[in-house]
Amino acid sequence: xxxxxxxxxxxxxxxRKKDWxxxxxxxxxxxxxxxALCALIVDILIDGIARLQPDLFTNFPSRKADGSGMxxxxxxxxxxxxxxxxxxxxxxxxxxxxxxxxxxxxxITRMIQLNISTLAGVPSIVYGILGLTLFVRLLALDRSxxxxxxxxxxxxxxxxIVSAQEAIRAVPKSxxxxxxxxxxxxxQTVSRSVMxxxxxxxLTGVILAMSRAIxxxxxxVMIGALTYVAFLPEGLKDSFTVIxxxxxxxxSKPQLEFKELAASGIIVLLxxxxxxxxxxxxxxxxxxxxx
Amino acid sequence: MNKLMPILLFxxxxxxxxxxxxxxxxxxxxxxxxxxxxxxxxxxxxTKWSPLIPPKSFGVLPLLSGTLMITFIACxxxxxxxxxxxxxxxxxxxxxxxxxIKPILEVLAGVPTIVYGYFALSLVTPLIQSIFHxxxxxxxxxxxxxxxIMIIPMVCSxxxxxxxxxxxxxxxxxxxxxxxxFEVALKIVVPAxxxxxxxSAVLAFSRAIxxxxxxTVAxxxxxxxxxxxxxSIQTMTAYIxxxxxxxxxxxxxxxxxxxxxxxxxxxxTFLLNILAQYIARRFREEY
Numbered sequence: 001x002x003x004x005x006x007x008x009x010x011x012x013x014x015x016r017k018k019d020w021x022x023x024x025x026x027x028x029x030x031x032x033x034x035x036a037l038c039a040l041i042v043d044i045l046i047d048g049i050a051r052l053q054p055d056l057f058t059n060f061p062s063r064k065a066d067g068s069g070m071x072x073x074x075x076x077x078x079x080x081x082x083x084x085x086x087x088x089x090x091x092x093x094x095x096x097x098x099x100x101x102x103x104x105x106x107x108i109t110r111m112i113q114l115n116i117s118t119l120a121g122v123p124s125i126v127y128g129i130l131g132l133t134l135f136v137r138l139l140a141l142d143r144s145x146x147x148x149x150x151x152x153x154x155x156x157x158x159x160x161i162v163s164a165q166e167a168i169r170a171v172p173k174s175x176x177x178x179x180x181x182x183x184x185x186x187x188q189t190v191s192r193s194v195m196x197x198x199x200x201x202x203l204t205g206v207i208l209a210m211s212r213a214i215x216x217x218x219x220x221v222m223i224g225a226l227t228y229v230a231f232l233p234e235g236l237k238d239s240f241t242v243i244x245x246x247x248x249x250x251x252s253k254p255q256l257e258f259k260e261l262a263a264s265g266i267i268v269l270l271x272x273x274x275x276x277x278x279x280x281x282x283x284x285x286x287x288x289x290x291x
Numbered sequence: 292m293n294k295l296m297p298i299l300l301f302x303x304x305x306x307x308x309x310x311x312x313x314x315x316x317x318x319x320x321x322x323x324x325x326x327x328x329x330x331x332x333x334x335x336x337x338t339k340w341s342p343l344i345p346p347k348s349f350g351v352l353p354l355l356s357g358t359l360m361i362t363f364i365a366c367x368x369x370x371x372x373x374x375x376x377x378x379x380x381x382x383x384x385x386x387x388x389x390x391x392i393k394p395i396l397e398v399l400a401g402v403p404t405i406v407y408g409y410f411a412l413s414l415v416t417p418l419i420q421s422i423f424h425x426x427x428x429x430x431x432x433x434x435x436x437x438x439x440i441m442i443i444p445m446v447c448s449x450x451x452x453x454x455x456x457x458x459x460x461x462x463x464x465x466x467x468x469x470x471x472x473f474e475v476a477l478k479i480v481v482p483a484x485x486x487x488x489x490x491s492a493v494l495a496f497s498r499a500i501x502x503x504x505x506x507t508v509a510x511x512x513x514x515x516x517x518x519x520x521x522x523s524i525q526t527m528t529a530y531i532x533x534x535x536x537x538x539x540x541x542x543x544x545x546x547x548x549x550x551x552x553x554x555x556x557x558x559x560t561f562l563l564n565i566l567a568q569y570i571a572r573r574f575r576e577e578y
Contacts, residue, residue, distance in 0.1 A: 019471035023383055029375030030384075030392060033447070036440045037399050040406070043414045094303025102297045103304075116307050121494070121564035122557065123501025125528050126314060128535070129553045133317040137541065154310050161307065187296045215403025218503035218528070222535045244405045244504075251409060251508055259413065266406050273401065 044270075048263025056264055060230040061246060065257030070265055072229040073246035076145070077214055077272075079233060080242060083149040084156070084213060089206055091153070092160030096202075099161070100168040101190050120158040127155045128222025136223060143224035146236040151219050156209040163205025167198040204280045211276040215269065217244040243269045318554040325547030334551060340514035340525075342534075342548050349548060351555060353514040357431065357524035361506055364435025364520060365442060365499040370492050372439075373446025377488075380447070381454040382476045393448075400444035408508030411437040416509065423521055429511025432520040437509065438502050442495045449494065453487020454480050486574035490567040497563035501556065503528040527556045 059069025103109040131151030141147040171194050179189040195202075220242060228249065229241040241249075243265055250262035326334070329349045337350015376396070380389050416433040420426045426433075457480050465475045481488065511523030512533050525533075531549045539545045 015471050015474070019473040022473045026375050026379035026383055029372050030379045032372055033376060033399055033440070033443045034392065034395050037395060037402075039414060040402070040410045043410065044406070047413065091303045091306050094300045095307060098297070098300035098304040102300060112304055112308060115311055117568070118561070118564060119307055119311060121497060121560060122314065123503070123528065123560055125501065125503045125531055126318075126553055126557050129531070129550065130310070130314050130317055132535070133321070134313055154306075157307060157310070185293045187293050190296075211401065215401075215405070217403070217405045218507075218532065221532050224535065244403055247405050247409070248504065248508070251405075251412065262409060263413075266409055269403060270406065273403070277398075277401065 041270075044263050044266050047260055048265075048267045051260045051264035052267055056261075056268070061228060061249070062230070065255060065261055068258075068261060070243065070246050070268070072232060073241050073243045073265070074268070075232050076229070076240040077242045079145060079240065080149050080152065081210055081214065083146065083236070084153050085206065085210060087149070088153045088156055088160055088209065092157050092206070092209075093164050093202055095157075095161045096164035096168055097190060097195070100165055101186075101194070116158050116161055120162070124155060124216055125218040125222060127151055128219035130154065131219060131223050142237065143239050144237040145233050145240045148220050148223050148240065148242075151223055152213045152216065155216065155219060156213050159209040159212060160205055163208065164198075164202045167201025167205065168194060170201060171197050200283050200286055204284045207276055207280040207283070211273050211280075214242070214272060214276075215244060217248055220245055221248070243272075314557065318550055318557055321547055321550035322554045325544070325551045328544050328547070329551075338516055340530075342545050343537075347544070349544075349551075351527075351552065353516045354525060354527045354530055354552060355555070356516050357510070357514065358500055358526040358528075360431050360518075360520060360524060361435045361438055361502075361510060361526055362496060362499040364432060365438035365502075366492070366496055368436055368439025369442040369446050369495050369499075373443045373491075373495070374450055374488065376443065376447040377450035377454060378476050378481070381451050382472055382480060396444040396447055399440070400448075402441070404441065404502065404504040405508070407437050407441050408505045411505055411509035419521075426521040427511070427523050429509060429513075429523040430521050431510050431524045434506045434508075434510035435520065438499050438505050441502070441505065442498050445498060446491050446495045449491030450484070450488045453484035453491070456487075457483045486570055489574075490571035493563055493567040493570065497560045497567070500563070501528065501560050503532060507532045527552050531556075 055067055056069045057074060058071060059067055060071050061073070062068045099109060099112065103112075128151065131147060131154070135141045135147035135150050136143060139147075141150075175193050175197065176189055179193040184193070229239060233240045247262050247265040247269065250258045250265060253259075334349050334351050336352065337348060338352050339348045339350050340353040341348055376392075380392060384392065411433045415437055416426070416428065416430065419430065419433050420428075461479050461483060462475050465479045470478070506526045507529040510526060510529060512525050512529060513523040514525045514530070515522060517524065530552055534545060534549050
């Protein structure tokens with residue numbers, strides 16, 4: 001009898017040991033992701049912090065690394081956001097309102113929904129090909145600010161639609177019923193009761209989509225956003241550059257100084273992203289309290 | 292207003308459908324013109340890709356093999372690590388740890404790909420070169436590893452969603468029989484969430500195929516049918532970028548080739564995305 005007990009005890013001890021070892025293994029695997037992020041940030045800070053000086057923001061890019069800046073890229077990024085934000089807000093939120101409030105649950109709605117989730121999986125460079133054909137060539141917008149902004153709008157639209165749909169769905173049905181009971185029409189209900197309570201959630205989604213857009217490089221390279229722009233765009237049809245493209249441009253030069261410039265450009269880009277994500281989180285927290 | 296708004300809103304919703312139609316029409320019409328000049332058989336089965344330097348030849352296989360090598364390395368990194376993180380977060384981690392780790396991994400997913408390209412070039416490549424002395428400045432291994440790091444959060448969060456939707460009662464049953472946490476994870480949770488896990492792996496695969504800037508920066512631009520990950524290769528996406536950086540005139544064969552390559556890329560990722568959706572729907576366990 002004792003022999004059996006001992007064997008059993010040994011088996012349990014072995015299983016516990018295995019569990020413990022795998023626990024360690026899983027922790028290690030999880031920390032690799034975290035470590036990679038730390039390594040990335042430290043690496044970029046070490047390389048780029050020295051070049052993070054006023055020159056970087058006030059000077060145009062130049063052939064010499066010294067005194068070379070990213071003024072045109074910074075301004076180009078901000079202009080692009082300013083053009084994209086209202087267009088993608090109107091179309092994305094409009095589509096979400098239609099799908100959540102108006103569309104009958106039929107085949108067409110299902111098709112549109114499936115189409116949106118498929119679009120979200122299309123590689124960004126394919127959007128670049130579309131933008132090149134549609135905006136640059138067909139609509140003859142050339143390699144301009146507006147062509148780039150429209151291409152990026154199409155790219156982020158699925159993200160905005162999905163997050164806006166979620167925000168609208170989270171508004172309780174009782175709000176709509178209360179509005180209808182007071183004699184409001186459908187549109188009055190949607191525009192004055194549903195949308196105001198969904199707005200913070202919608203804006204969170206829009207900000208996150210915008211932060212995705214300012215990091216995207218590939219579609220704009222396709223569109224031909226110039227990598228060497230020593231002026232500020234004044235109209236919608238001027239050529240432009242953005243921070244990621246400027247970084248790519250610096251990165252593709254062999255000299256070490258340009259690599260440092262690329263790193264400092266990345267610091268600016270990441271700081272911008274962090275700022276946007278932080279404001280999105282603040283908005284979301286406020287939103288969660290209100291519903 | 293009540294009559295007008297639904298129509299306007301429907302127009303907004305139709306933009307997404309028009310985008311898809313636009314992509315398909317663009318790719319098909321330009322690809323059709325390309326195949327007027329280059330036989331489709333030569334494109335699909337040719338083993339030499341040199342569209343810019345004469346004698347020109349348009350065999351897509353070197354680009355395809357480059358893409359697959361990157362994707363393979365990336366999945367080798369991302370799937371085990373992502374899955375292990377998902378198991379840790381859903382089965383082992385205390386709530387507090389989970390609350391810290393999850394947002395950190397989300398940050399990893401939000402880092403622009405050009406930044407990952409920099410990371411590959413400035414940290415991972417030198418590391419690889421110090422281990423394998425034959426590695427070039429541009430090599431597939433470095434790009435593949437970094438693409439893998441980029442898609443870890445995706446694998447992790449999708450698998451974790453699948454695992455945390457496995458009902459508590461199944462776990463409790465196993466614990467009541469005396470199972471350890473590892474046994475519960477491996478024999479109860481993972482099999483129950485299997486369809487979600489496979490779908491996340493397929494999506495990761497598709498994302499790695501479409502990744503552009505990391506491979507453009509770190510993998511080089513040598514269309515090369517090689518099995519050696521230490522050599523420079525070129526992927527489909529990197530080729531498209533390379534051509535659009537130059538001044539290729541509209542209407543030439545080289546210009547058409549980016550559409551043919553883009554079409555190949557689109558068809559592959561489209562099929563993979565459909566497959567992932569199908570797996571997640573078809574094999575979902577109902578409780």
